Amino acid sequence: MENLLNLAAEDTDRTDGILKVTGGAKYSAEYQIPGITYGVLVPSTIAKGKINSLDTKAAENAPGVIKVLSHLNVNNSVPRYAKDQALIIDRNINKVFYNDQILFAGQPIAMVIADTYERAVYAASLIKAVYQKAPHQTNLELNIANAVAPNPNAKDYVRNQIDAYKDAEVFIEAEYDQPNHIHNPMELGSIIAHWEGDGLTVYDKTQGVFSSQRHYASLYEIDSKKVRVIAPHVGGAFGMALHSWPYQDATVIAAKITNRPVKTMLTRIQMFTMVGYRPETKQFVGIGASKEGILQGITHKAWAVTSSFDNFTEGTVRPSQFMYKCPNVNTIYRLVKMDVSNPIWMRGPGEATGMYALECAMDELAYKLNMDPIELRLKNYAVINPENELPWSSKFLDECYEIGAKKIGWSNRNPKPASMKENGMLVGYGVGSGVFNAGRSSATARATLDETGKLTIQSAASDIGPGTGIMMKKVAMDSFQTEGKEVFVELGDTNLPPAPTQGGSNTTSTVGSAVYDACTALKEKMVQVYHQFIVTDGQQHAYENFTFKNGAIILGGKSTSYTDLIKKAGLKELTVTRESKAGNERQKYAFNSFAVHFVKLHIHPFTGMVKVVQVVSAVDAGKIISEKQARSQMIGGVVGGIGMALTEEGIYDHRFGVYANNNFADYHVPVHADIPPIDILFVNKPDPYINPIGAKGLGEVSIIGLAPAIANAVFHATGKRVRDLPITLDKITVWES
Amino acid sequence: MINFDYIRMGSISSAVKALDKFPDAKIIAGGSNLIDLMKRNVMAPTKLIDINPLPLKYIHTTKQGVQIGALALNSQAADHELIKTKYPLLSMAINAGASAQLRNMATFGGNMMQRTRCSYFYDTTMPCNKREPNSGCSALTGINRMHGIFGTSDVCIAVNPSDMNVALVALDAKVILKSAKKERTIAFADFHKLAGDSPQLDNHLQKNEMITDIIIPENQFYNNSYYLKVRDRHSYAFALISVAAGLEMDGQNIKKVRLAMGGVAHKPWRLYDAENFLQGKTASLQNFEEAAKIAMKGAKSYGHNDFKLALAPSSIVEALLKASHLS
Numbered sequence A: 001m002e003n004l005l006n007l008a009a010e011d012t013d014r015t016d017g018i019l020k021v022t023g024g025a026k027y028s029a030e031y032q033i034p035g036i037t038y039g040v041l042v043p044s045t046i047a048k049g050k051i052n053s054l055d056t057k058a059a060e061n062a063p064g065v066i067k068v069l070s071h072l073n074v075n076n077s078v079p080r081y082a083k084d085q086a087l088i089i090d091r092n093i094n095k096v097f098y099n100d101q102i103l104f105a106g107q108p109i110a111m112v113i114a115d116t117y118e119r120a121v122y123a124a125s126l127i128k129a130v131y132q133k134a135p136h137q138t139n140l141e142l143n144i145a146n147a148v149a150p151n152p153n154a155k156d157y158v159r160n161q162i163d164a165y166k167d168a169e170v171f172i173e174a175e176y177d178q179p180n181h182i183h184n185p186m187e188l189g190s191i192i193a194h195w196e197g198d199g200l201t202v203y204d205k206t207q208g209v210f211s212s213q214r215h216y217a218s219l220y221e222i223d224s225k226k227v228r229v230i231a232p233h234v235g236g237a238f239g240m241a242l243h244s245w246p247y248q249d250a251t252v253i254a255a256k257i258t259n260r261p262v263k264t265m266l267t268r269i270q271m272f273t274m275v276g277y278r279p280e281t282k283q284f285v286g287i288g289a290s291k292e293g294i295l296q297g298i299t300h301k302a303w304a305v306t307s308s309f310d311n312f313t314e315g316t317v318r319p320s321q322f323m324y325k326c327p328n329v330n331t332i333y334r335l336v337k338m339d340v341s342n343p344i345w346m347r348g349p350g351e352a353t354g355m356y357a358l359e360c361a362m363d364e365l366a367y368k369l370n371m372d373p374i375e376l377r378l379k380n381y382a383v384i385n386p387e388n389e390l391p392w393s394s395k396f397l398d399e400c401y402e403i404g405a406k407k408i409g410w411s412n413r414n415p416k417p418a419s420m421k422e423n424g425m426l427v428g429y430g431v432g433s434g435v436f437n438a439g440r441s442s443a444t445a446r447a448t449l450d451e452t453g454k455l456t457i458q459s460a461a462s463d464i465g466p467g468t469g470i471m472m473k474k475v476a477m478d479s480f481q482t483e484g485k486e487v488f489v490e491l492g493d494t495n496l497p498p499a500p501t502q503g504g505s506n507t508t509s510t511v512g513s514a515v516y517d518a519c520t521a522l523k524e525k526m527v528q529v530y531h532q533f534i535v536t537d538g539q540q541h542a543y544e545n546f547t548f549k550n551g552a553i554i555l556g557g558k559s560t561s562y563t564d565l566i567k568k569a570g571l572k573e574l575t576v577t578r579e580s581k582a583g584n585e586r587q588k589y590a591f592n593s594f595a596v597h598f599v600k601l602h603i604h605p606f607t608g609m610v611k612v613v614q615v616v617s618a619v620d621a622g623k624i625i626s627e628k629q630a631r632s633q634m635i636g637g638v639v640g641g642i643g644m645a646l647t648e649e650g651i652y653d654h655r656f657g658v659y660a661n662n663n664f665a666d667y668h669v670p671v672h673a674d675i676p677p678i679d680i681l682f683v684n685k686p687d688p689y690i691n692p693i694g695a696k697g698l699g700e701v702s703i704i705g706l707a708p709a710i711a712n713a714v715f716h717a718t719g720k721r722v723r724d725l726p727i728t729l730d731k732i733t734v735w736e737s
Numbered sequence B: 001m002i003n004f005d006y007i008r009m010g011s012i013s014s015a016v017k018a019l020d021k022f023p024d025a026k027i028i029a030g031g032s033n034l035i036d037l038m039k040r041n042v043m044a045p046t047k048l049i050d051i052n053p054l055p056l057k058y059i060h061t062t063k064q065g066v067q068i069g070a071l072a073l074n075s076q077a078a079d080h081e082l083i084k085t086k087y088p089l090l091s092m093a094i095n096a097g098a099s100a101q102l103r104n105m106a107t108f109g110g111n112m113m114q115r116t117r118c119s120y121f122y123d124t125t126m127p128c129n130k131r132e133p134n135s136g137c138s139a140l141t142g143i144n145r146m147h148g149i150f151g152t153s154d155v156c157i158a159v160n161p162s163d164m165n166v167a168l169v170a171l172d173a174k175v176i177l178k179s180a181k182k183e184r185t186i187a188f189a190d191f192h193k194l195a196g197d198s199p200q201l202d203n204h205l206q207k208n209e210m211i212t213d214i215i216i217p218e219n220q221f222y223n224n225s226y227y228l229k230v231r232d233r234h235s236y237a238f239a240l241i242s243v244a245a246g247l248e249m250d251g252q253n254i255k256k257v258r259l260a261m262g263g264v265a266h267k268p269w270r271l272y273d274a275e276n277f278l279q280g281k282t283a284s285l286q287n288f289e290e291a292a293k294i295a296m297k298g299a300k301s302y303g304h305n306d307f308k309l310a311l312a313p314s315s316i317v318e319a320l321l322k323a324s325h326l327s
Ligand SMILES: Cc1cc2nc3c(=O)[nH]c(=O)nc-3n(C[C@H](O)[C@H](O)[C@H](O)COP(=O)(O)OP(=O)(O)OC[C@H]3O[C@@H](n4cnc5c(N)ncnc54)[C@H](O)[C@@H]3O)c2cc1C
Pocket: A664, A665, B026, B027, B028, B029, B030, B031, B032, B033, B034, B035, B036, B070, B071, B096, B097, B098, B099, B102, B105, B106, B107, B108, B109, B110, B111, B112, B113, B114, B161, B162, B163, B164, B209, B210, B211, B212, B236, B237, B238, B239
């Protein structure tokens, strides 16, 4: 508690900002390696069956081709593949070119390696596969009857009575559908693999250099230290780079077999089937309350798509277990296994899907109760986490409702559906809440002060966009009370001290704390050195009596510059490395970040086109380390939420089991014209228990609750409940009235 | 993508001669549609004839109206003072299309010739009569939300995706087509065709012809023009429905009217019957609704695009209200 930082919440630029906007930031595919070759993947064109024959001759004979890989020649060449018979190696990772079976459309069946990209593309088009087709399933609705529990030990959650909502005075039941969402970051999946002897260097698009390192090392059963993974800049990921994919294995294998560096960059089309997606999920919510709006029961069920070969699982129904004070809650989560590629977590994983249903259902219940949707939420506000009965380490969700409602002008809204108009447009207001785990895992950071006074902070975390670099720098700046000109950050490289994979809103809490601890340890070391070389009167001064400010260590009015300190000690540098992790506070408290999203939108009465005109997101994410970056993070999440609500949908043609919109013209991510002014309000109160810096995460809560806010606003504007995302204008059909 | 030859032409006559000589060649202008299609192996010309050096970039007034060279850029026209003031419908339609970057590349000839956005046409793993005659139309019983409701055939229900074309057909434009042997001028409305039983052909341009000019006759619609584009996002999306409306008003009386729709047919769809109905009538919601009803005669939907049967007339009314300043 006494460790709480007094971080200034002022604007601070990203450490990589100028590099990014000037093209100076190098992404994985941009490294120049002499003798580089290019890998191009051939995807399957059927959704299920078997490769009867694969004719690679023409490709092999095409100009510039070095090698063609497929199930015919890969398996036994990779020690781990040869030994480990299973298709799934490591969590959720499936082998590439495993055998002749086709498990989904767009599965990589071969890779051409050639001396130029164009030649590889051409040769790839010459590969002829003859398939034996088998009937495939890609339609969730038609396969719900075959749903399975995520694992044999999985138990459905029951708190007291099952389906108690049915006995409540007022209840609603509704089904909510959400389609596949494709992460689609700007940067395509890309990798360069380069073997030198038995050492491997990988320039990788990854959210975690260490998990990549372990995985690649395991393929060849070599010591992890022989593998270096480099990823200082990642052009967005949203979850798609949480683990390695078959295209990356294929590249590492290709580089080994050809003994040449190999670069692979996926096409946008391949991004739809080769690197995961947020799985289509059907949900049911039954929720009931007394006439006064006191919740009696919540039943939340979800059926989520996964591949035929893996039980990918997420926490979709979890928030219903603790979001509201409610005596009776039961949840069911099932997987529908189909002939599709493997999903992977996407921003706000699970919770974004689950809270979409729960927060729409709360709105529906509020209307049925004839009650303000915010009032209903506040009436059922949980102070103790009802699931594990722990007090929250900090929770200012109530404040979020209050400041957000004020900012958007909630009280000006006429609650009656289809009652408000503005410039000929139907007007809708909606609200949705978000919650996500506020985690902390373990990370190591190194702080080094050199003889020139330069302070270098190192930790291997990735920065997929949130501004991890500036977050690390900001923590160090505050620790050393400096404006930061002499502070430098290095990240995204396995040669640096280990940090966890970036995901789950964990990085600031975890890596920020490691940086904090490393800086504190460095200051302690400086105090020791001070005693040895500056005050030599033998007297010991307590650490607390020292001030560190603007490049000087100060004791009782005597100021010594860091350069002097290091020089007097006859050293080149002072360096410390500290590991930092959560302790037993995790058993004592419930840790969550919270957000409330408010939306105002216009709907054209003749065309049904929806225009979001204002978003206000109020966030309780503990202490805000860098306000500018936190705001950017929130804005990104809001934009993602607008896409989730209104435009994004991976559409299958079930007859073929193939995506019918696997490109940016047809898969609609929001564009600038779709994005309104976005107000981000931070509660900005430090969490006293989570970690020494008081920061909870906010990458995920930025999107969680946004889609239901829009869906609820559409109802408010039109009186029509659209319960399947995205809410395209044909589903609103206001023009019919 | 296959290997192809590339030649760059310095004159119109050499370009049309090359077209004559190489029947498998394709003209490339901005390349913003053709290159995408080549990358996806949908079109595989063995030779590209680059016409960018040709002197066809002009926009100028003539006795009849305005003459626009086939290589004039979409952005160049949309920002052109003459177009903005005298033919704002064209300017609005162009600006409703694609993105700023694409409009900076897109030429008039290329835009007229851009191919449908039916996703089955783009994806060679699924059948498509337009890409491969007689292979079947996947859209007919497939994902057909974007597809046509007028003049469709069971062989192809794709739509012409262009916004510019909708304005040009409404404005009674003409097109000059040139081959090595002759030059001909046809009505813009006769340039594109319905799918019929030859969906592989989008228009009546002959293999050895190129587009050199577009002519828009002078008109008095500039005070009462509106291009409405209904789409899935507010920019950078093709039209679900679009409506081009140009009115010449005398007080509240409609002296002349031009109406066309996009996103509904294999060609930009002119609403002649609705125009005839409105001619000489007063601008009113009631008349507009009646006109929309007339326009919808013969419409037919295919499942995912059923909503267009209701959205289209509603959009016609909205465009007319906007054009006549009633809303
Ligand atoms: C993502 C995306 C979104 C888009 N959105 C829209 C939209 O919303 N609305 C819209 O209207 N358009 C849209 N477009 C399409 C865009 O308008 C066209 O790509 C563009 O107009 C084509 O012009 P171009 O000069 O680049 O043609 P090119 O690609 O060079 O050529 C296209 C075709 O025209 C032929 N051709 C070109 N010039 C001539 C000539 N003089 N004579 C004969 N044949 C010729 C070529 O041989 C080729 O077959 C979009 C495109 C993309 C990629």
